[in-house]
Amino acid sequence: MRKRARRGRPARQAQILETAARIFCEKGFDKASMGDIADAMKLTKAGLYHHIRSKEELLYEIMAYGMDLFEQKVLSRVAAIDDPLERLRATFRAHVLLVTRDRPKEITVILHESNALKGRNRDRINTRKKRYVRFLEKTFRELVRSGGARKVDPSLAAFAMLGMINWIYQWYRPGGRLDEDTLADALTDLFLGGILGRPAGAR
Amino acid sequence: MRKRARRGRPARQAQILETAARIFCEKGFDKASMGDIADAMKLTKAGLYHHIRSKEELLYEIMAYGMDLFEQKVLSRVAAIDDPLERLRATFRAHVLLVTRDRPKEITVILHESNALKGRNRDRINTRKKRYVRFLEKTFRELVRSGGARKVDPSLAAFAMLGMINWIYQWYRPGGRLDEDTLADALTDLFLGGILGRPAGAR
Amino acid sequence: MRKRARRGRPARQAQILETAARIFCEKGFDKASMGDIADAMKLTKAGLYHHIRSKEELLYEIMAYGMDLFEQKVLSRVAAIDDPLERLRATFRAHVLLVTRDRPKEITVILHESNALKGRNRDRINTRKKRYVRFLEKTFRELVRSGGARKVDPSLAAFAMLGMINWIYQWYRPGGRLDEDTLADALTDLFLGGILGRPAGAR
Amino acid sequence: MRKRARRGRPARQAQILETAARIFCEKGFDKASMGDIADAMKLTKAGLYHHIRSKEELLYEIMAYGMDLFEQKVLSRVAAIDDPLERLRATFRAHVLLVTRDRPKEITVILHESNALKGRNRDRINTRKKRYVRFLEKTFRELVRSGGARKVDPSLAAFAMLGMINWIYQWYRPGGRLDEDTLADALTDLFLGGILGRPAGAR
DNA sequence: CATGAATGAGTATTCATTCAT
């Protein structure tokens, strides 16, 4: 995003990001053409280029905005929780709700098109991703140290958790059997308690 | 893939599948060009087309072979286990070892390029994927019924498990801190016992 | 053929149609490459594709324009003539003059490349061709009924006439022994009076 | 044709010519591939090349054989007829019957693909075509001189006649309303007597 | 005779991007 809208009207920039995110999501970054996006925006290709620098830059903006969203809706809301177990539970839940209830296309793009970015842009997104991984690792480490969990490898636990959550967009479709809240609770519980563990209610 | 080699000479087909799988893996299906594959095979593009029908058909053959591998190395080895818990544990372990130790590029291609397939070919691969999901669901159902696990939703458990395992290719690099056996055990244990559960040793 | 030019500047479209018609005429549709046409237009291939949808669509536009020309210069000028003999004579003459004097490449393309068109486009052109055949048949029928001609099969007469005229592009070269007017008269006369008939002058 | 069959079995050569003629007829010379012909002959492409020198040479052989057929079935049977009117009538009839009853694909190929031939081969076919045109012109000249016909331009009459007949393959389909004999008679009559002339019976 | 493998040259078409207006 180069400029923010100054007035109430949603900036053209933001509309483009949203449209492009949707299209990258539907067709994939490589198969989506600038023409597709221009058409969807009711612009010519040249017109579109007045708002963006390049296709890759557009992808970067989308991913950066996706990370903004994630940090705003997940990280920033749980980072301050003291108790590691509560922090983990809140993180898990918020992250699941983000990908099931809000379902921002930008997050899907981040998960699916990470290889399409090169150079600085790639580094910038990766840095932010790693920040989250380290946050999770730290949380698992504290949890183990505090005796609140058994001796799991913090890295392994972090990636296991990321796998569970990041895979959701591959199978979850809204309006299914489980509503998002139930799903978030059940999955959190499954992760924390495992298949064989005690019922979730029995903290 | 037009005709099979009759003599003992190592089928060119197999070399092409392997090479193409590697290249699709490295660059992605869309960014990999037929020229890339031809070059890697020390063939001209036209020479390559003597052996394959189309880029998409090549992708399908790779994925079908990946499913062959999976079914051979995982499904067929655990399907006959009677006890659902042992069956689950064996499945989880074998699946993890497949993606960490054998690391067939074909599996990565299946996970990353599923949208590139269209029509019949897409259906055929999806059918085989779903067969595995149903096998997992059935296992979880039996496990819950037998009292061996708490009341988890079988579908949810299946997708959670798939997420954990299918995400591995995104972060695991061989030669790391944990060898494949340790990792497989630890992840299986984490899935079964959860973060808060009893130590792995205490089955 | 995506959008029409709004200003007075001679539409690029028309130039392309004309150039392509000439090239399809000279080399044949299959042997003419889009590069040939682009070169002739002093454009790159991509530049050419800014104006057309596909090679086949280009062919269709040429043929459709050829049919426009034919209907404008022949059909519309004779359709209203009441007397069937005068109508026939005028049609024959106008049609012959169209292919000898005006010699629009588009007509040659229609005659020579009709099989290259497929689907809807093919149907549309065929419909217009058949309209002319039916017009001729009707004229012959009226002529016979009115006693102005002997009992010829209207269909047969129509195709015989079309053969005579449509074959002209195979042998006639401008600037030859007979000028176009003389040729048109002589051929009309030959068709009407036959080889054995009375001299042409004796209408 | 390079070699003739010595025994009763039809030579492979002849089968290939026939098959290729059929395929060139159906798809057109440019759109028919050597693979199409090889497939139809249940041969590989390389196998096909044991029998022919090149695609163009194959086309030439087909056309040359078509000319053989024509000269055998038409020219040689009428050339000796003394009376020019009878000669013309016989020629017209035989030529029409050749393209309606025998319908050799080779003739259609000659009519449709004449531009595909280059160099010597093209010249050779053209020479034989011109021989027929000159034969027709001579016949018309004699007919006019003998007072058996009115003063028509012999060249024009020849090309008019060729147009009528050579166009037949564009519209005639066997099994239609008119059987071949009737059609041949009617068309001959139309050409000789014209639209306005006396009934054909009244020679 | 026959074939599998291979190739060089070519095909139509697409795409991200630029620029004069």
Place this chain on the structure above:
DNA sequence: TATGAATGAATACTCATTCAT
């Protein structure tokens, strides 16, 4: 801001033909 026109480079794929076996 916006656009129509244009382009260089690339893409998947095809074809007539050759050759060692």
